[in-house]
Amino acid sequence: MREVDMLTGNVAAAWAARIADVDYIPAYPITPQTEIIETLASWISQGLMKAKLVQLESEHSMLTAAGTASLSGARVFTATSSQGLLYGFEMLYNIAGWRAPLVLVNVSRAVAAPITLEPDHNDVLAARDSGFIQLHAEKCQEVLDLILIAYRVAEDHRVMLPVIVNMDGFYLSFTREPVYIPSKTDVEEFLPPYNPPHPFRAGRPVVKGAAVLGGHIYAYFKHNIHESLLRAGDVFKEAAAGFREVTGRFHSPVEGFLLDDAEYVLVVTNSFTSIARKAVVRLREKGVPAGLVKLVMLRPFPSSDIMEKLRGRKAVAVFDQNISPGLGGVIYNEVAAALYHVKNRPETLLSAIGGVGGKYTTVEEFEHVFHMLMHPEKTQPGKPVFLFRADELAHVQTALRLAGYTGEET
Amino acid sequence: MTAFTRISHSPIMERGYIFNPHIVVVMDETLLADAQARPLEDLPRGGVALINSARGPIFSEDQAGHVFMRINFTDPALRIIGKPIVSVSAAAAAAKLCGLRKQHVEEAVREELSELGVRDELLEKNLMLMSETYDNTPRYSIKVDEERVGAVELVDPASGRVVYSDVFAAGNAVHRATGNWRVFRPVVDYGKCTGCKVCFIYCPDSAISLDAENKPVIDYEHCKGCLICVVECPIRAISSVREVEIFA
Amino acid sequence: MLVLRAFHKVLGPNVVFVNAAGCLTLLQVYPYTPNKSSWMYTAFASAPAGAQGIRDALDILMEKGRVNSFEDLKVVVVTGDGAAYDIGLQSTSGAIERGLDFYYLVYDNEAYGNTGFQKSGATPYGSATATTPPTERNPTGYTGVKKDLFEIWRSHKPPYIATVAPSHMVDMLRKIETASQFKGPKLFIAFSSCPTGWGFDPSLSVRISRLAVECGIWPLKESVYGKVRHTYIPTVLKPVEEYLRHQNRFRHLFTPRKQETAIASIQEQVNNYWLEAAKNEGFRITVAKPVTIAPP
Numbered sequence: 018m019r020e021v022d023m024l025t026g027n028v029a030a031a032w033a034a035r036i037a038d039v040d041y042i043p044a045y046p047i048t049p050q051t052e053i054i055e056t057l058a059s060w061i062s063q064g065l066m067k068a069k070l071v072q073l074e075s076e077h078s079m080l081t082a083a084g085t086a087s088l089s090g091a092r093v094f095t096a097t098s099s100q101g102l103l104y105g106f107e108m109l110y111n112i113a114g115w116r117a118p119l120v121l122v123n124v125s126r127a128v129a130a131p132i133t134l135e136p137d138h139n140d141v142l143a144a145r146d147s148g149f150i151q152l153h154a155e156k157c158q159e160v161l162d163l164i165l166i167a168y169r170v171a172e173d174h175r176v177m178l179p180v181i182v183n184m185d186g187f188y189l190s191f192t193r194e195p196v197y198i199p200s201k202t203d204v205e206e207f208l209p210p211y212n213p214p215h216p217f218r219a220g221r222p223v224v225k226g227a228a229v230l231g232g233h234i235y236a237y238f239k240h241n242i243h244e245s246l247l248r249a250g251d252v253f254k255e256a257a258a259g260f261r262e263v264t265g266r267f268h269s270p271v272e273g274f275l276l277d278d279a280e281y282v283l284v285v286t287n288s289f290t291s292i293a294r295k296a297v298v299r300l301r302e303k304g305v306p307a308g309l310v311k312l313v314m315l316r317p318f319p320s321s322d323i324m325e326k327l328r329g330r331k332a333v334a335v336f337d338q339n340i341s342p343g344l345g346g347v348i349y350n351e352v353a354a355a356l357y358h359v360k361n362r363p364e365t366l367l368s369a370i371g372g373v374g375g376k377y378t379t380v381e382e383f384e385h386v387f388h389m390l391m392h393p394e395k396t397q398p399g400k401p402v403f404l405f406r407a408d409e410l411a412h413v414q415t416a417l418r419l420a421g422y423t424g425e426e427t
Numbered sequence: 428m429t430a431f432t433r434i435s436h437s438p439i440m441e442r443g444y445i446f447n448p449h450i451v452v453v454m455d456e457t458l459l460a461d462a463q464a465r466p467l468e469d470l471p472r473g474g475v476a477l478i479n480s481a482r483g484p485i486f487s488e489d490q491a492g493h494v495f496m497r498i499n500f501t502d503p504a505l506r507i508i509g510k511p512i513v514s515v516s517a518a519a520a521a522a523k524l525c526g527l528r529k530q531h532v533e534e535a536v537r538e539e540l541s542e543l544g545v546r547d548e549l550l551e552k553n554l555m556l557m558s559e560t561y562d563n564t565p566r567y568s569i570k571v572d573e574e575r576v577g578a579v580e581l582v583d584p585a586s587g588r589v590v591y592s593d594v595f596a597a598g599n600a601v602h603r604a605t606g607n608w609r610v611f612r613p614v615v616d617y618g619k620c621t622g623c624k625v626c627f628i629y630c631p632d633s634a635i636s637l638d639a640e641n642k643p644v645i646d647y648e649h650c651k652g653c654l655i656c657v658v659e660c661p662i663r664a665i666s667s668v669r670e671v672e673i674f675a
Numbered sequence: 676m677l678v679l680r681a682f683h684k685v686l687g688p689n690v691v692f693v694n695a696a697g698c699l700t701l702l703q704v705y706p707y708t709p710n711k712s713s714w715m716y717t718a719f720a721s722a723p724a725g726a727q728g729i730r731d732a733l734d735i736l737m738e739k740g741r742v743n744s745f746e747d748l749k750v751v752v753v754t755g756d757g758a759a760y761d762i763g764l765q766s767t768s769g770a771i772e773r774g775l776d777f778y779y780l781v782y783d784n785e786a787y788g789n790t791g792f793q794k795s796g797a798t799p800y801g802s803a804t805a806t807t808p809p810t811e812r813n814p815t816g817y818t819g820v821k822k823d824l825f826e827i828w829r830s831h832k833p834p835y836i837a838t839v840a841p842s843h844m845v846d847m848l849r850k851i852e853t854a855s856q857f858k859g860p861k862l863f864i865a866f867s868s869c870p871t872g873w874g875f876d877p878s879l880s881v882r883i884s885r886l887a888v889e890c891g892i893w894p895l896k897e898s899v900y901g902k903v904r905h906t907y908i909p910t911v912l913k914p915v916e917e918y919l920r921h922q923n924r925f926r927h928l929f930t931p932r933k934q935e936t937a938i939a940s941i942q943e944q945v946n947n948y949w950l951e952a953a954k955n956e957g958f959r960i961t962v963a964k965p966v967t968i969a970p971p
Contacts, residue, residue, distance in 0.1 A: 074769030078724030085728030226716030
């Protein structure tokens with residue numbers, strides 16, 4: 018029997034951990050993720066879940082414990098955000114280098130300074146070079162589904178790498194949506210037990226994390242991570258096919274919406290995709306051949322899927338809810354590199370930056386992006402366009418004045 | 428441990444490792460037989476291997492056209508400074524081979540060592556050691572072949588599977604013969620030894636084991652010559668002897 | 676090295692050492708290891724957290740019936756003083772507070788040895804280090820105090836803490852054995868004389884350790900749930916000068932001119948420590964006379 022319930026993204030994530038029968042949950046509180054560990058703590062305390070949840074004294078320790086527990090053969094689930102992710106940052110590279118599969122849920126939150134709570138993607142994207150697989154969710158259902166698929170991909174002996182599953186803080190973490198929770202038998206059919214080849218055990222001594230001195234040896238191991246990450250893309254597709262058989266729901270690294278004859282396409286990720294969908298529908302009603310591409314998988318970067326979905330389009334915009342100061346949007350630059358050698362690549366590739374710090378991006382703003390695609394002569398090629406409304410700017414100016422900022426040099 | 432120096436009148440357009448040395452200074456002759464070290468691997472025909480050695484002829488040549496120059500750095504250092512610290516000796520010998528003048532070597536040694544806080548008596552002893560080694564190093568004009576630029580063969584390091592950087596071979600460090608670190612070797616006088624086991628307890632490298640009569644057996648493949656056993660033996664039954672064997 | 680050997684002898688082969696960056700990290704350099712047991716290198720600040728992960732994982736897997744108890748491992752954190760006193764203090768405190776069942780062995784050579792002997796929280800007053808060099812303007816070297824890690828740990832009241840020294844092996848082996856009967860944090864600080872960093876001939880390593888104990892510089896003690904007992908009483912303290920003069924890191928206290936005040940202050944600290952300890956535990960001790968300086 019399939020159960021559907023109104024769940025927040027956080028609770029959906031907790032459910033995924035529960036039905037995946039995780040063994041170990043190292044935890045540390047941070048807004049907007051804390052509800053995940055509170056839910057799990059409550060379930061474990063009530064005996065509804067057999068796992069060990071331990072609160073560590075910082076995210077750096079939390080991630081360390083997560084990694085070594087995975088190396089000891091435990092299926093590990095953990096979660097953090099923004100400052101916490103960055104505090105434990107060196108451990109992300111360690112966990113990947115140790116080849117320790119686990120799932121880390123990042124509830125995205127813009128990064129200090131200034132300190133804030135609302136979401137953007139600078140936190141999770143900073144981890145894109147760490148060796149973690151990265152999956153981004155648009156809806157609460159996807160949060161649950163992607164976590165289950167993540168375990169299967171991570172623990173596959175052809176991959177053996179950790180996964181970050183990203184959900185937007187507040188917009189998903191604290192928003193209730195209908196979520197189907199797969200049954201225990203469905204999950205058992207889909208997800209085999211975690212069986213790493215060399216866990217720490219008496220009688221089977223092993224050294225993990227030894228120093229490697231010699232550039233070529235280090236390079237070899239690092240290349241192996243890259244190679245395994247690329248393979249993970251195919252393993253994901255395999256796993257997704259298996260997932261569809263069991264649940265009826267299909268996930269792919271790159272998803273299209275109203276894409277068939279689209280001439281103008283917006284590339285987008287995470288929860289604001291839902292708003293962008295509305296913009297596409299409205300434009301279609303007015304006869305504009307608009308479409309949308311949603312990136313689910315950020316690492317491995319799905320170059321061939323991107324190339325296939327964007328070739329032959331007239332104009333494409335990439336919406337970045339992040340900013341690399343001094344350059345522009347992170348995902349824009351990765352898409353551009355993927356398209357460079359495509360013979361019939363889009364004439365126009367526009368960078369649109371919005372939603373930084375969780376700044377709400379309205380349907381009208383997304384529509385505006387499409388208008389710019391239709392009138393590229395009004396934009397400067399390669400220069401990112403900032404989605405920032407006049408009323409918002411007025412509000413900022415009021416705030417500055419209230420704060421006593423005069424703008425005069427002293 | 429390896430270090431690299433380039434000396435030239437013209438701009439140097441290289442960096443880091445030297446693959447075609449004119450001179451290789453081998454501070455420890457036991458490294459010649461060490462499979463991991465292979466100090467003469469890239470020495471070209473006509474290149475000089477300057478070896479810290481107490482034995483053998485000063486000059487010799489092998490079939491590959493390498494020139495071997497053997498000079499004793501260690502014993503003069505022990506005599507003059509009291510410790511086997513041979514950096515100034517090696518510098519003096521190598522500098523002479525490069526055609527650098529003694530006064531410049533002296534200036535360099537004075538400056539380098541002063542910066543490290545070496546002063547007065549110890550500095551003078553180092554300078555004395557430098558001077559003696561410089562004088563004892565014969566002049567030699569090095570002729571090596573022109574550098575050949577070889578073709579490089581690139582391969583794809585992909586392996587098709589997950590390769591773990593774990594070490595599974597527990598205790599395999601025993602295959603590394605670290606006995607050649609020794610400058611002095613401890614030798615047990617079994618006539619005096621009472622089998623008290625103090626040396627066995629205090630060996631930090633587990634290089635002393637006990638035989639059937641509880642007498643110590645020193646593993647000379649791995650004894651690094653720290654000489655704690657010599658100091659701690661309550662009846663001074665262990666003596667320290669200058670190590671001059673080459674490890675085959 | 677001696678301490679590591681002692682631990683291995685008592686605890687047996689079914690051990691996983693969890694290590695943070697330091698001198699002993701380079702015992703394993705790929706593809707070689709001297710260990711016949713397991714070893715996990717974590718990160719500088721988080722060896723205790725790494726130990727937490729392994730211990731918790733083995734526990735939950737045994738609880739869930741997926742791992743047998745004969746496959747269980749003892750978890751031993753091994754770090755230098757840099758990790759223990761400074762960057763890893765936070766994660767150690769957390770692990771003790773959570774009652775983690777593990778051993779912690781600190782090899783204390785009173786500086787960051789692996790990176791060239793820079794000052795750490797464990798550096799004692801008067802020591803020269805690469806970042807506290809004695810100069811004309813600052814002749815004493817390090818002028819701060821050595822953190823009291825034993826007391827910091829003891830304030831958490833873990834089951835067992837001990838200080839050990841390689842010169843006193845019976846005391847050390849007995850302490851490891853005593854510790855092994857407890858469940859929870861079992862913490863050791865080992866005096867680790869460092870020939871390279873402290874500047875003395877390697878053959879004197881054990882002798883220096885013996886002097887440290889006899890001069891009262893390195894008290895040998897244990898704490899059981901916070902209650903302290905000194906396990907070796909140097910009934911007549913040798914003057915600290917005897918310990919200091921053999922090490923290059925203290926040479927500046929003797930030449931070019933003898934720094935009487937500095938040496939006296941070291942002696943006074945040592946004396947005060949032992950007078951206090953004697954009072955608390957009811958034993959007798961004769962302290963060494965600090966050198967008094969006649970006023971000019």
